[in-house]
Amino acid sequence: MNDIFGCNLAELKEALADYKVPAYRARQIAEWMYQKGARSFDDMTNLPKNLRAALSGAFSIREPRVKDRLDSADGQTTKFLLEFADGTAVETVLMRHSYGNSVCVSTQAGCNMGCAFCASTLHGMARNLTTGEMLAQVMTVEEMLREQDGHVNTIVIMGSGEPLMNYDAVLGFIRLMHEPYVLNLGYRNITLSTSGIVPGMYRLAEEGLPISLSVSLHAPNQELRATLMPIARKYPLTDVIEAADHYADVTKRRVTYEYILIDHVNDGEEQARELIRLLQGKLASVNLIPINPVVERNLMRPAPARIDAFERILSRHHLTVTVRREMGTDIQAACGQLRNRHLQGK
Numbered sequence: 001m002n003d004i005f006g007c008n009l010a011e012l013k014e015a016l017a018d019y020k021v022p023a024y025r026a027r028q029i030a031e032w033m034y035q036k037g038a039r040s041f042d043d044m045t046n047l048p049k050n051l052r053a054a055l056s057g058a059f060s061i062r063e064p065r066v067k068d069r070l071d072s073a074d075g076q077t078t079k080f081l082l083e084f085a086d087g088t089a090v091e092t093v094l095m096r097h098s099y100g101n102s103v104c105v106s107t108q109a110g111c112n113m114g115c116a117f118c119a120s121t122l123h124g125m126a127r128n129l130t131t132g133e134m135l136a137q138v139m140t141v142e143e144m145l146r147e148q149d150g151h152v153n154t155i156v157i158m159g160s161g162e163p164l165m166n167y168d169a170v171l172g173f174i175r176l177m178h179e180p181y182v183l184n185l186g187y188r189n190i191t192l193s194t195s196g197i198v199p200g201m202y203r204l205a206e207e208g209l210p211i212s213l214s215v216s217l218h219a220p221n222q223e224l225r226a227t228l229m230p231i232a233r234k235y236p237l238t239d240v241i242e243a244a245d246h247y248a249d250v251t252k253r254r255v256t257y258e259y260i261l262i263d264h265v266n267d268g269e270e271q272a273r274e275l276i277r278l279l280q281g282k283l284a285s286v287n288l289i290p291i292n293p294v295v296e297r298n299l300m301r302p303a304p305a306r307i308d309a310f311e312r313i314l315s316r317h318h319l320t321v322t323v324r325r326e327m328g329t330d331i332q333a334a335c336g337q338l339r340n341r342h343l344q345g346k
């Protein structure tokens with residue numbers, strides 16, 4: 001049976017074509033699914049009974065199962081392990097910031113980018129997620145928040161997976177979030193993070209959507225970056241920076257460079273100076289993220305003094321820099337850890 005969760009209005013109209021119903025029925029169905037939480041046509045009380053019965057026989061509205069849920073002790077972070085109909089499980093994280101509720105969405109089940117510091121890639125990639133499966137992650141959180149009079153305010157596409165390797169489904173998801181019959185979310189409230197898929201970055205720049213782009217940099221030179229991120233061998237650092245500059249030029253949006261700080265790997269004074277040479281004068285900011293230690297690979301978190309020193313060198317040279325405050329380490333909020341536990345248990 002065709003799952004229609006994740007369809008936009010045009011797709012819903014197409015799905016309804018055989019039923020010879022007025023066009024406004026598509027919008028009613030969208031509002032029931034995306035705004036009123038209906039998961040059955042029987043709930044859609046403003047549709048004629050015979051239409052409800054016919055649609056129930058032809059389409060389904062699938063909903064993931066919440067397989068696990070962890071709340072951080074400080075109440076700020078909630079992590080969900082969601083399982084889809086085929087048994088595929090993904091992680092979604094809600095972060096309650098002072099400026100609003102943010103949801104971190106996964107775009108693939110697992111990931112095959114192989115970044116040395118990331119738990120999501122340990123089991124490779126199971127499959128791409130569909131637009132509906134990405135939307136379902138957000139709606140699961142939104143529906144929980146609505147019960148507490150809250151809403152999802154921002155979305156970060158930073159969970160497991162490389163979004164630009166699942167381009168069409170991810171773009172469909174971004175456009176849906178913006179629709180008034182879904183969340184009416186401003187594009188500026190959506191951030192997409194990439195490991196540096198250069199052709200995808202150029203393609204995204206041409207979409208004309210002012211979403212924020214975040215680039216996982218993690219090293220200030222090609223040699224070191226290639227040891228941490230195998231994808232750097234395919235898309236070298238200079239090409240990634242050029243593509244990011246192009247994105248900033250076209251969209252007039254500041255690009256954020258994510259930089260995971262790893263003790264005595266990329267956190268020295270020399271690397272800070274290289275980073276300054278690389279980014280100075282650009283419409284860019286740097287987000288420093290002290291690593292969640294990966295003991296098996298001897299990738300450890302720098303001492304606070306090293307983190308401060310690195311940050312200070314950058315800000316002295318007028319780079320816009322932030323250090324990501326840790327959220328939810330007590331519930332394994334780092335990407336992929338909960339899913340791995342689930343896979344190991346299987």
Ligand code: SF4
Nearest residue numbers: 111113115118121161
């Ligand atoms: S950091 Fe992102 S791109 Fe790299 S392996 Fe993890 S999920 Fe994939």
